[in-house]
Amino acid sequence: MKANTNPAKGMRDITPQEKEVRDYVEGVIVSTYKQSGFELIETPVVENIENLIGSKGGENLKLIFKILKRGEKLDFTKDISEDDLADLGLRYDLTVPLSRFYCNNKANLPSVFKALQVGNVFRAERAQKGRYRSFKQCDIDIIGDGTKAAELELIATTAKALTALGVNDFVVRFNDRRVLKAVILNCGFTEEEFDGVCIVVDKLDKVGMEGVEKELLGKCYNTESVENLMKALKNINENGTECLLEYGVSENVVNEVKEILEISREYANGNYDIEFDFTLIRGMGYYTGSIFEIAYKNLGYSIAGGGRYDEMVGNFIGEKIPAIGFSIGFERLVNQLMDEKFKVPNKEKVVLLFESEDKYIEVMKKADEIREMGYTVSIFEKAKKLGKQLNQFSEYGFNKFAVYSKDETEIKDLASN
Amino acid sequence: MKANTNPAKGMRDITPQEKEVRDYVEGVIVSTYKQSGFELIETPVVENIENLIGSKGGENLKLIFKILKRGEKLDFTKDISEDDLADLGLRYDLTVPLSRFYCNNKANLPSVFKALQVGNVFRAERAQKGRYRSFKQCDIDIIGDGTKAAELELIATTAKALTALGVNDFVVRFNDRRVLKAVILNCGFTEEEFDGVCIVVDKLDKVGMEGVEKELLGKCYNTESVENLMKALKNINENGTECLLEYGVSENVVNEVKEILEISREYANGNYDIEFDFTLIRGMGYYTGSIFEIAYKNLGYSIAGGGRYDEMVGNFIGEKIPAIGFSIGFERLVNQLMDEKFKVPNKEKVVLLFESEDKYIEVMKKADEIREMGYTVSIFEKAKKLGKQLNQFSEYGFNKFAVYSKDETEIKDLASN
Numbered sequence: 001m002k003a004n005t006n007p008a009k010g011m012r013d014i015t016p017q018e019k020e021v022r023d024y025v026e027g028v029i030v031s032t033y034k035q036s037g038f039e040l041i042e043t044p045v046v047e048n049i050e051n052l053i054g055s056k057g058g059e060n061l062k063l064i065f066k067i068l069k070r071g072e073k074l075d076f077t078k079d080i081s082e083d084d085l086a087d088l089g090l091r092y093d094l095t096v097p098l099s100r101f102y103c104n105n106k107a108n109l110p111s112v113f114k115a116l117q118v119g120n121v122f123r124a125e126r127a128q129k130g131r132y133r134s135f136k137q138c139d140i141d142i143i144g145d146g147t148k149a150a151e152l153e154l155i156a157t158t159a160k161a162l163t164a165l166g167v168n169d170f171v172v173r174f175n176d177r178r179v180l181k182a183v184i185l186n187c188g189f190t191e192e193e194f195d196g197v198c199i200v201v202d203k204l205d206k207v208g209m210e211g212v213e214k215e216l217l218g219k220c221y222n223t224e225s226v227e228n229l230m231k232a233l234k235n236i237n238e239n240g241t242e243c244l245l246e247y248g249v250s251e252n253v254v255n256e257v258k259e260i261l262e263i264s265r266e267y268a269n270g271n272y273d274i275e276f277d278f279t280l281i282r283g284m285g286y287y288t289g290s291i292f293e294i295a296y297k298n299l300g301y302s303i304a305g306g307g308r309y310d311e312m313v314g315n316f317i318g319e320k321i322p323a324i325g326f327s328i329g330f331e332r333l334v335n336q337l338m339d340e341k342f343k344v345p346n347k348e349k350v351v352l353l354f355e356s357e358d359k360y361i362e363v364m365k366k367a368d369e370i371r372e373m374g375y376t377v378s379i380f381e382k383a384k385k386l387g388k389q390l391n392q393f394s395e396y397g398f399n400k401f402a403v404y405s406k407d408e409t410e411i412k413d414l415a416s417n
Numbered sequence: 418m419k420a421n422t423n424p425a426k427g428m429r430d431i432t433p434q435e436k437e438v439r440d441y442v443e444g445v446i447v448s449t450y451k452q453s454g455f456e457l458i459e460t461p462v463v464e465n466i467e468n469l470i471g472s473k474g475g476e477n478l479k480l481i482f483k484i485l486k487r488g489e490k491l492d493f494t495k496d497i498s499e500d501d502l503a504d505l506g507l508r509y510d511l512t513v514p515l516s517r518f519y520c521n522n523k524a525n526l527p528s529v530f531k532a533l534q535v536g537n538v539f540r541a542e543r544a545q546k547g548r549y550r551s552f553k554q555c556d557i558d559i560i561g562d563g564t565k566a567a568e569l570e571l572i573a574t575t576a577k578a579l580t581a582l583g584v585n586d587f588v589v590r591f592n593d594r595r596v597l598k599a600v601i602l603n604c605g606f607t608e609e610e611f612d613g614v615c616i617v618v619d620k621l622d623k624v625g626m627e628g629v630e631k632e633l634l635g636k637c638y639n640t641e642s643v644e645n646l647m648k649a650l651k652n653i654n655e656n657g658t659e660c661l662l663e664y665g666v667s668e669n670v671v672n673e674v675k676e677i678l679e680i681s682r683e684y685a686n687g688n689y690d691i692e693f694d695f696t697l698i699r700g701m702g703y704y705t706g707s708i709f710e711i712a713y714k715n716l717g718y719s720i721a722g723g724g725r726y727d728e729m730v731g732n733f734i735g736e737k738i739p740a741i742g743f744s745i746g747f748e749r750l751v752n753q754l755m756d757e758k759f760k761v762p763n764k765e766k767v768v769l770l771f772e773s774e775d776k777y778i779e780v781m782k783k784a785d786e787i788r789e790m791g792y793t794v795s796i797f798e799k800a801k802k803l804g805k806q807l808n809q810f811s812e813y814g815f816n817k818f819a820v821y822s823k824d825e826t827e828i829k830d831l832a833s834n
Contacts, residue, residue, distance in 0.1 A: 003468060003733045005520040007461050008505055013518045014459035015525060023457065035788050037768075037795020040440065042431035044424050044551050045462060045537070046482070046507075051420060065463070068483045068503055070541050080493060085502065086485055088425055090463075101430045103422040108432060110813050112797055120462070124487050134461050145798075149777055153796060156781060263778050316420045351454075360566055361680050364573060371452050378454020379570065380529055381562075396527050 010133025024344040032161040038116035043097035049089045055096045056285035063123040065090040090122035094139045103316040112144040136330035146322035154326040170296040171273045175280040182249040188225035202281040236278045304328045350375045350400040353382040427550025441761040449578040455533035460514035466506045472513045473702035480540040482507040507539035511556045520733040529561040553747035563739035571743040587713040588690045592697040599666040605642030619698035653695045721745045767792045767817040770799040
């Protein structure tokens, strides 16, 4: 009769203790973002499957959870492929739903729309420790602003949210897809080879220069192009944005990148760092301009990432509207904070104990009285072994207790017991 | 090139204005529940399909969104039915996931666990105005307490949350599945007929006594049983719990029902009403004892509902553990509040306008200055037609504006413009 009581593979139950930390972190992020003028919206976790599949989401498109058609629409005589059988899917990010949302609600939104979204996204990743199939993202996006003001605001505001949580000394890594493209083509690679070359360059921090060269040659790219690229990587690594013009990157783009770095650095005022990193790639195929990440300590992964996706809205409604977003990887951030023994500011939680002969209505009224004093009060029946019971409540996060009495119900510290 | 930008059928986009109301309402409910000692947990929206299908969810089981198996597990040569093709599903309520959660985390939870859950559930209902396929529920549950204290606390706390939102003069309708069963069997119906008879009795408030009698006779139930039931309905309607003993309802059950009604009524103190209603059925097959709903104005549907499900945890782990829950239908409540022109307490939202020749870093710093004064500040580029732009911002919920100036940036009322 026993059933499997585990959550579905890659999914998680959040216990009260964990939930308290998560809600606190989410609250700080959301209130920082709201105070900076970003407006909370909500999109459904379920989207029409064609909007997901047609979204240039890179590798994520292979990880979509697809939902079976229902009723008469499900026809086993005709639907013989995976795509025939599904009409809906779970979102794999918040950016695709936001773009659809913007197009659907454009008439009622400001011409420059600053959106804030917090929600779970779903990817059928291979099960792995610390990698979940359902995870929370906190995104801010600016739709309708093609100027560098958008980049500056997203970077400053995301940094502000992290700082508010006591996360400091992080590094914002910055790059631009247009820079990547110009340099890689300038080295002799073709348009078609671009994505493949990016995937290899992305591994530079793991496999080093030699590893990248070896892998590129192993994939049979033109030897001269590979040689050019290795020289370019070395040059850009040493000289930064200064040498980009040599590789045919347009002056406009170089100036924009320089200005964003410069102003962001001035605004950061030494609290965090911003660096140009030509080896930053970001997997999503929908990015069109600047791309950025936040690296924290030696985590081996970023705790936030984003970029410009100036063509996604256009793909929905044919009208080109610039857009840019920055997403905090909530699970990674919370895990990191919990590893650092992060504590939620303490609250007064009282357990009010009663005995079965007490008049229950009086116990309820007493609890309300204590609540009106500002305490959180939970009512429980007193156990025979009071000491043991109190120890348990202490473990569950209570810090006060009171035993109901008609005459005087005294609130005592749990620890002192 | 234009795509469908509507949300998937029955799903909804939540705009900033709506989101603000929803978050306020959710905040009031959650803080009321937390102050009363209920602990927030989170369960995944995706569950293993067998846990959903085996859950006695009544009609809801027909409405489950099923998720296609992935990769090698999806085998079209073998999987030829809907059930073969799916291994996961979207939850249709929060009660089934809570029970699974409790079993999975029992070792780390108090013996009486007071849970609070807020989340979306999914049902593939026929599309209809005001009926969504994804909707939010706010549930409180008590697991491990088989006494009437649990009923009393759930009813009192749910009523408190509604009252905190200014919802008053509602009626708690109360019944017990054991009463229903005893009376219906006592009238001559069989165990097998019980569920079918309940479905007809449930319609009494819509079709009246005659309608119920006609439908029961039309379904070819034994004429004498139907006649007995009609007499019982009339008797119970007139005499309430007083006459239940006549129909073989056990004295224990009658006393418990009476006590719950009496104490709840005393606690309510005239702010809301509690009444025994034998025609209250509640569709879920998993209810085992008391069932209850909150009716508000002449809405034709309840805004909250719940009951005892003492066997669900046992179905997971073989150990019988009592459980009871009360769920607020968040969408219905919010719709009703919005119909009543509910207003979120006002906030100070400033739009800070800059011109392209302004130094952007200074604009950012000025915004931070104003934020430190407690305002929400959103930065936008000044349009040529300032008056028109300010009117738009007023529509989007801003109530102040300021035009950036190096020397003095004055905050003005938007309305006064």
